[in-house]
Amino acid sequence: MQSKNRAALYLRVSTPDQKPDLQYDGLLDYVDRAGLQIVGDYCDIAVSGRREGRPRLNALMASVRNREVDCVLVWKFDRFARSTRHLLTALEEFDHLGVRFISVQDQIDTASPMGRAMLTIIGAMAELKSSLISERVTAGMKAAAARGKHLGxxxxxxxxxxxxxxxxxxxxxxxxxxxxxxxxRVSRGRVGEITKRVRLGQKNAL
Structure with a gap:
């Protein structure tokens, strides 16, 4: 049975004068200690955190989907994902494909019980944040309506x-x-609303 030790490294630096050496050396040290085999390293240099602007990340994800990789290693979460939502989306895909994810500095390994527990917490926090934002939007709309502002x-x-x-x-x-x-000069739907209101009022007045 083939051991699942094919590892891909992902690194990112934000500016041309930054070097990925610290990330790379730290990842190599982890790989040696964990007995993993590097089958590819992907480094985006001088790019933003936006996923669509990172060609090497896209190449890594293609390798993952082609099942050429068993394990993805990054130095820190923020080198891999630009947001909690992006991180969770990627981790869900990794989990679906049976790919292990390791963030060395954050000490997260999705193959370990602690790592999976941390991901559950991250997911819960992301859901809480989404709910709070939704509540704030709703409260803002109600407050605006109370002040007489027309929304929509x-x-x-x-x-x-x-x-x-x-x-x-x-x-x-x-x-x-x-x-x-x-x-x-106005939508047909609005015309319909006003017309029905007027004619309903006439009918009720009879």
Whole structure:
């Protein structure tokens, strides 16, 4: 049975004057101690943390998907992922493909119980952050509404509302016809809302 020791190293530096030597030496030392075999090293130099701007990271992920790699090693999380979401997405893919992930400085190895526990915590924190952001957005919308700010689609001019209401109240024109008569200066959906409101009010007044 083939041992799963094919390791790929990933390194990243943000500027041309930075050298990846510290990362590389640390990874080599870990590989030697762990008895892994390096089958590739991928280094992005002078690139941002954005995934689409890192050709060597993309090449690494292609090797992982081709099942040419059993283990991915990085020096630190922030050298690999630009965000918690990116990290979790990659780790979920690694887990699905049976690929081990090691962050040497962070002392995380997804093959160990502690490493998997840490990933669970990271995932929970990311979910909590997402929930808090959602709550803040909702609270902000409510506060804006309370201050009289209109959120979402822009309000219609009063004269335009009056024109639609007049057509709706004084005729049996269809919503489509009213929409066409006002010169399509507002969406057909809004015309429908106003027309139905006016005609429902007339019906209730009878």
């Amino acid at each position: 689609r822009p309000p219609l001019a009063p004269w335009l509302i009056h024109e639609i209401e007049t057509l709706a109240a004084s005729s049996d024109l269809s919503i489509r016809t009213i929409y066409e008569k006002i010169g399509q």
